[in-house]
Amino acid sequence: MSRKKKNSTNFLAYPFIIWSTLFIVIPLLIVLFFAFTVKNPNGSYMFSIENFNKLFKEEYMNVFKRSLWLAFLSTFWCLILGYPVAYFISKMKPSKGSIMILLFIVPMWMNFLLRTYAWMPILGKNGFINNILGYFNLGPYQFLYNDTAVILGMIYNFLPFMILPIYTVLTKMDTSLLNAASDLGANRFQVFKKIVLPLSMPGIISGITMVFMPAVSTFVISRLLGGGQYMLLGNLIEQQFTNVGDWNFGSAISVFMMIIILISMAIMSKFDSADSKEGGGQLW
Amino acid sequence: MKKIKQILALCSSFLLLSSSLAGCSSKGKENNGEQRVLNVFNYGDYIDEDLIEKFEKETGIKVIYDTYETNEIMYQKVKSNPGVYDILFPSDYMIEKMIKEDMLEKLDFNNIPNYQYIGDQYKNLVYDPNNEYSVPYMWGTIGIIYNADNIKDTIDSWNDLWNEKYSGDILMFDSIRDTLAISLARKGYSINSTNQKEIEEAANELIKQKPLVQAYIMDEVKEKMVNGEANFATVYSGDAIYIQQDAPDINFKYVVPKEGSNIWFDAMVIPKGAANKKEAEEFINFLSDPENAKQNVEYIGYSTPNVAAYELLDEEMQSNETAYPSEDILKKCEIYRDLGENIKLYDDAWLNVKMK
Amino acid sequence: MVKKLENFIKRFYLLLIFIFLYTPIISLMVFSFNESKTMGNWSGFTFKWYKELFNNSRIMEALFYTVLIALISSIIATIIGTLAAIGINKMKGSKKALLLNINYLPVLNPDIVTGISLMSLFIFIRPLINIDFGFITMLLAHITFDIPYVILAVLPKLRQLPDNVEEAALDLGATPSYTLRKIILPQIKPGIISGLLIAFTMSIDDFVISFFTTGPGVTNLSIEIYSMARRGIKPEINALSTLMFITVLCLLLIANRKEFISRGDKIEKN
Numbered sequence: 001m002s003r004k005k006k007n008s009t010n011f012l013a014y015p016f017i018i019w020s021t022l023f024i025v026i027p028l029l030i031v032l033f034f035a036f037t038v039k040n041p042n043g044s045y046m047f048s049i050e051n052f053n054k055l056f057k058e059e060y061m062n063v064f065k066r067s068l069w070l071a072f073l074s075t076f077w078c079l080i081l082g083y084p085v086a087y088f089i090s091k092m093k094p095s096k097g098s099i100m101i102l103l104f105i106v107p108m109w110m111n112f113l114l115r116t117y118a119w120m121p122i123l124g125k126n127g128f129i130n131n132i133l134g135y136f137n138l139g140p141y142q143f144l145y146n147d148t149a150v151i152l153g154m155i156y157n158f159l160p161f162m163i164l165p166i167y168t169v170l171t172k173m174d175t176s177l178l179n180a181a182s183d184l185g186a187n188r189f190q191v192f193k194k195i196v197l198p199l200s201m202p203g204i205i206s207g208i209t210m211v212f213m214p215a216v217s218t219f220v221i222s223r224l225l226g227g228g229q230y231m232l233l234g235n236l237i238e239q240q241f242t243n244v245g246d247w248n249f250g251s252a253i254s255v256f257m258m259i260i261i262l263i264s265m266a267i268m269s270k271f272d273s274a275d276s277k278e279g280g281g282q283l284w
Numbered sequence: 285m286k287k288i289k290q291i292l293a294l295c296s297s298f299l300l301l302s303s304s305l306a307g308c309s310s311k312g313k314e315n316n317g318e319q320r321v322l323n324v325f326n327y328g329d330y331i332d333e334d335l336i337e338k339f340e341k342e343t344g345i346k347v348i349y350d351t352y353e354t355n356e357i358m359y360q361k362v363k364s365n366p367g368v369y370d371i372l373f374p375s376d377y378m379i380e381k382m383i384k385e386d387m388l389e390k391l392d393f394n395n396i397p398n399y400q401y402i403g404d405q406y407k408n409l410v411y412d413p414n415n416e417y418s419v420p421y422m423w424g425t426i427g428i429i430y431n432a433d434n435i436k437d438t439i440d441s442w443n444d445l446w447n448e449k450y451s452g453d454i455l456m457f458d459s460i461r462d463t464l465a466i467s468l469a470r471k472g473y474s475i476n477s478t479n480q481k482e483i484e485e486a487a488n489e490l491i492k493q494k495p496l497v498q499a500y501i502m503d504e505v506k507e508k509m510v511n512g513e514a515n516f517a518t519v520y521s522g523d524a525i526y527i528q529q530d531a532p533d534i535n536f537k538y539v540v541p542k543e544g545s546n547i548w549f550d551a552m553v554i555p556k557g558a559a560n561k562k563e564a565e566e567f568i569n570f571l572s573d574p575e576n577a578k579q580n581v582e583y584i585g586y587s588t589p590n591v592a593a594y595e596l597l598d599e600e601m602q603s604n605e606t607a608y609p610s611e612d613i614l615k616k617c618e619i620y621r622d623l624g625e626n627i628k629l630y631d632d633a634w635l636n637v638k639m640k
Numbered sequence: 641m642v643k644k645l646e647n648f649i650k651r652f653y654l655l656l657i658f659i660f661l662y663t664p665i666i667s668l669m670v671f672s673f674n675e676s677k678t679m680g681n682w683s684g685f686t687f688k689w690y691k692e693l694f695n696n697s698r699i700m701e702a703l704f705y706t707v708l709i710a711l712i713s714s715i716i717a718t719i720i721g722t723l724a725a726i727g728i729n730k731m732k733g734s735k736k737a738l739l740l741n742i743n744y745l746p747v748l749n750p751d752i753v754t755g756i757s758l759m760s761l762f763i764f765i766r767p768l769i770n771i772d773f774g775f776i777t778m779l780l781a782h783i784t785f786d787i788p789y790v791i792l793a794v795l796p797k798l799r800q801l802p803d804n805v806e807e808a809a810l811d812l813g814a815t816p817s818y819t820l821r822k823i824i825l826p827q828i829k830p831g832i833i834s835g836l837l838i839a840f841t842m843s844i845d846d847f848v849i850s851f852f853t854t855g856p857g858v859t860n861l862s863i864e865i866y867s868m869a870r871r872g873i874k875p876e877i878n879a880l881s882t883l884m885f886i887t888v889l890c891l892l893l894i895a896n897r898k899e900f901i902s903r904g905d906k907i908e909k910n
Contacts, residue, residue: 016739028745
């Protein structure tokens with residue numbers, strides 16, 4: 001019986017396996033190659049861990065710390081703000097709910113650079129908000145160019161990616177479970193805490209993945225809304241590949257970042273429901 | 285049964301993959317004898333599109349026009365995959381780099397008779413000393429633009445950007461070379477310095493300036509100045525003209541500081557291995573025709589190296605000091621050199637400035 | 641009474657988030673009618689940018705490629721990704737962990753690393769398969785970074801399925817393909833659609849990866865817009881975004897109306 005189950009749908013993953021081998025694994029090997037080599041003056045490559053040595057200097061570690069911290073905060077707020085949205089929409093009638101969800105996605109189809117530019121006339125010192133505050137003799141406040149603005153920008157950019165997976169899990173949640181629980185005397189908070197929340201964990205994990213990972217490596221947001229005041233990982237890597245032309249160091253930074261993030265995800269997935277079928281072990 | 289299914293699955297995925305890889309021909313490769321083609325790679329919005337149509341009509345050559353955001357990513361793309369584009373519009377230091385790395389074709393100036401209209405002061409420049417590889421397209425300077433309605437003091441020095449009086453009111457470049465160049469020039473050093481001590485000193489000065497700076501920005505500077513978000517900004521002369529034209533009711537003044545600054549050139553080059561070299565040279569010639577150059581300059585708004593075109597411009601543009609500063613100002617401006625490996629010194633210094 | 645307050649809070653919260661998401665959209669829509677070229681500096685109402693937009697064949701061409709590539713890549717990615725998610729869900733242990741981590745890589749890497757490594761791949765592969773940069777390479781790149789998002793969207797729905805549904809169906813005599821089509825797929829449909837939407841969204845707005853994997857003559861909106869930034873983003877882009885937004889909004893409303901109409905018919909029949 002278990003043999004039947006194992007073989008029946010395994011092969012469905014083959015197209016993905018072939019695709020990912022070609023388009024994800026091989027490029028990864030290319031990146032690894034660059035990370036572990038240095039360029040000789042005559043253009044050839046030589047094995048070296050010099051790139052990683054350089055990476056462990058204090059300045060670069062600070063960049064890492066800052067990027068991870070900002071990404072963590074952004075993910076946290078996306079979760080706090082996004083979960084209620086997903087929850088409320090999932091309670092609506094399906095047709096209305098799907099329209100609402102689409103309304104959350106559609107802003108993301110406008111070009112990102114343009115949308116971020118569009119924040120400037122709103123948040124600027126002579127912007128819309130400050131003009132309104134001016135009527136009450138308040139301000140003008142500097143809303144841009146600080147950590148808050150960057151986090152706001154990240155939330156703005158990533159919130160729909162948190163909402164969507166949680167929403168899909170919350171819809172069609174087995175209501176008989178909820179009814180049984182309240183029949184047995186649980187109040188609404190207990191029902192939420194003990195049943196809804198754990199059951200929506202897969203959606204939450206997906207949401208966190210889709211927000212945290214890109215948040216660590218983003219750079220446009222910090223460049224535009226942070227006033228270029230500090231470097232994040234994304235800026236650093238982009239600079240190495242373009243301005244400095246040092247693909248080796250850039251690749252080394254990327255590889256190190258990959259390892260850190262995958263480890264963080266592995267730690268986090270331990271919080272995944274203990275009773276889930278195949279367990280949460282993503283890494284080991 | 286199961287084995288067959290697995291094999292089928294594997295086969296169909298292979299088929300899907302190979303069929304999507306096979307049989308592809310992108311537009312605009314070589315001419316197939318009939319239709320002449322030209323693959324252009326340029327900054328976005330850096331040409332009057334009407335000129336492209338005019339060129340196509342006059343010569344029958346089909347123009348495929350792609351755009352890039354910065355010199356650097358253009359370089360990465362062209363270096364990795366040469367021979368795709370026929371003409372590029374890099375900046376001075378990038379041209380020098382590409383010549384060093386043997387990435388450019390020498391131009392056949394017999395096909396570019398309009399080269400005669402380029403002013404002598406724009407020839408034999410340091411990045412292409414023998415005029416073999418490039419024809420200048422646009423040029424400009426770097427300087428300070430400030431709101432003269434709000435600022436009544438005389439502004440003529442980079443030091444003014446370090447003045448505590450203007451704290452929070454200053455926008456600086458977010459660019460390794462441009463920002464460090466300003467700090468180097470302020471201290472009297474060359475903007476192409478490879479002396480580690482000088483670079484470190486420049487970086488330290490920038491760190492000292494940091495509390496006064498509202499933000500380090502690039503392209504959005506135009507929006508910010510027009511909206512009155514700050515009174516001072518470091519800008520390219522072309523952007524200064526843009527700002528002045530877009531907010532004519534505000535008195536924006538542009539000044540190239542007395543310590544000296546950067547003068548930049550964007551020029552037309554043909555990368556090595558270009559399939560349509562002759563067509564590219566025709567295009568270069570076309571753009572250097574005085575009438576066409578004049579039309580282009582009027583659209584783009586930057587400064588032209590084409591003296592014949594300059595003569596055709598109206599008085600107002602000719603005497604615009606932002607676009608055409610005086611000789612003695614230009615004498616104090618340096619062109620960027622390719623720094624080669626020494627860019628890493630700048631890179632480290634810049635990281636220092638950002639992270640303190 | 642409490643119920644009413646609750647409903648009010650719910651609606652108010654959703655409204656706040658909506659305002660947050662849509663403020664810049666409204667802003668850029670408003671400035672598409674602005675006489676001045678810069679955003680924020682209102683100097684008069686005009687339609688001229690809309691006129692210029694329709695004369696600008698370059699932007700229209702970019703729009704065409706953007707939508708085309710986004711559609712094709714998201715559909716293919718959804719197919720591959722859904723099948724993959726189902727397959728991965730069945731796996732256990734280290735093989736599953738390995739696949740999942742490989743899957744994460746395009747999400748996790750900065751665009752420039754993915755872009756440059758894919759460009760290197762296509763060049764590297766030249767001796768075997770001579771592939772010119774252009775539509776196909778850009779499409780392949782888009783599919784590659786779309787698939788992980790699809791998998792991430794479908795997996796939670798799969799894990800929500802009761803363990804033994806498939807087994808039960810097989811025991812009752814259904815073939816595996818029947819089980820897949822009639823039982824599993826319908827149950828995870830929200831996840832599939834969600835994956836399709838996210839993949840489409842990622843494709844529509846991609847710049848760096850598209851830039852490095854495309855060829856002459858094939859461009860997309862993001863490339864055009866980012867390349868324009870140095871010179872100043874032309875308000876035609878604002879006009880275009882406004883039109884795109886209104887189009888999508890109308891489509892949504894029409895879809896919604898159809899729902900109401902068909903339900904109205906049902907009620908009438910009863």
